[in-house]
Amino acid sequence: MSPILPSRHQQALPLEKLVLDEAPGAEAIEMDVLFVGAGPAGLAGAIELARLARADQESGGGLGELNIGVLEKAAGLGEHNLSGAVVNPRAFRELFPDLTDADFPFRQRVDAEAVYFLTEGASRRIPTPPTMHNSGNYSASISEMVRWLGEKAEALGVNVFTGFPVDALLVKDKAVCGVRTAPSGLNRDGTPGSDYAEPTDLTARVTVLSEGTRGALSQAWCEWQGVTSPNPQIFALGVKEVWKVARPLDRVIHTMGWPLPSDVFGGSWCYPQGPDQVSIGLVAGLDYGNAKLDVHTLLQCMKLHPLFREILAGGELVEWGAKTIPEGGFHALPSRRAGDGVVIVGDAAGYVDVPSLKGVHYAMQSGIYAARAIFAALKKGDTSAAALAASDRMVDASYIRADLYKTRNMRLAFKDGFLLGAAKAGLMTLTGGRFPGGRIPMHADADAPRTDGGETALVPDGVLTFGKLDAVFKSGNATRDTIPSHLLVGRDISAEVADFYAHLCPAGVYERDGEELRVNPPNCIDCKATDVLGPRWTPREGGSGPRYRVM
């Protein structure tokens, strides 16, 4: 088999579908500020903005009542969010200065932690790398955090619309002036069915793109406006399970090594989530070389390791899911994350620090800064790029930029393999990021060639290990079977490329059928991995996808 270059088989971003130079329809709903995506970033931003507006009104500041909307594609809050999660509470504390840590929607404080290097049958405890210390942090379910933040936002008068995916940005000249939602009730062939509901247009003075990892609209806005970054954004895929367990887990666990091959960047986690629940997952960088690497299957194998088998013994799988993580760090941040009538926050901008495995508090903090910049812009009556650039300036003067700068080359050092990468990362930690200086250049994940390195064989037992269809069932996915495909498959997909997609997708959306690629769009759980390496993901009917409760 000759190497597969994923970018050769990928369609271009459908810019003409995602950015519409059209006037909003006559029935358009008028809002002042719209947040696209109800994750930690969007909800923290909406809360801060609603508070600032309320204080302004109470003090007779003259801004008047603000109409703030949050549009979320999931049917219910928290159902499309996935995280580890061990959370740094600092953004919660900043957003809710009157509350204590005990009031926040966390499961438990991190009291003990351990890092192991795994081989197939054994584990060796290694010193915790300085970037991975979690003392003072809390384990949590992101679905619960998002539901809690959503309640706080609604209590402040924010309109939270769930089941409303944004399909496109509405633009005029260089400015974003609103959004169009996805239609629902289409037949498989794209014609309107009996339950058809038209798209809705919403106008806004500022639209905040808080759509999370590999955001379609953020990618489109950057491309449309020619906004680039020194390195392309790169991604990892994380597959996660929540288990009910017989005995409480007494520590936060991270592992390196097996089951990932030595040329793959990544590792695993296992976090206690209260007395009878754990979160367990495996993350792998999407620049891996083996065309048959399958993160879902590797996670299943990992649970057979004595370290995890003991933790899960007598337990039961509660929920399963997957999502990508933006891993490019400082050098992959877009040169600007604000434009005329628009600001990008959270994972959509790439505010994730991979060496510490953290994104939630950066997402919230960036949402808070965006809200402050938008409030000031509305007060001045100027929502131009120049006015909204205050959001970037606040991020760049904050711990978000400082943290990402300190670890700027760490993930990138691993592009030449795990062992060399680990040695370089150690030196970077010792020198506070000064070694090797400069920027390690990186190619896009889709430009890394793949060769057939063989597949991992596993027959799921349905007790500890599960196949992809059982896993998708455990995500709560309730997508209509007759939905049209939202996945844009490239041309000339050979049997080998079909096989590559089948191994890549954790949800069994792609299958190799003889020499052909078969696609099962309803299985999709919006992890976005194939948007990075294969068929493009586009927004689809509201409420499709997973229904996570405790992710």
Ligand SMILES: Cc1cc2nc3c(=O)[nH]c(=O)nc-3n(C[C@H](O)[C@H](O)[C@H](O)COP(=O)(O)OP(=O)(O)OC[C@H]3O[C@@H](n4cnc5c(N)ncnc54)[C@H](O)[C@@H]3O)c2cc1C
């Ligand atoms: C496997 C994994 C483990 C992680 N572990 C940790 C950890 O332990 N600690 C930590 O701090 N961080 C962790 N992170 C990172 C953290 O989860 C993210 O940084 C954080 O969730 C980002 O928040 P966000 O609001 O930007 O995006 P999200 O939480 O992804 O929220 C974005 C929202 O936008 C919605 N949306 C997307 N597109 C549209 C659209 N077109 N229309 C309407 N709605 C849309 C989505 O449905 C979603 O609800 C982890 C991430 C992963 C994937």
Ligand code: SF4
């Ligand atoms: S098809 Fe859906 S579930 Fe499969 S990799 Fe792509 S985004 Fe993820």
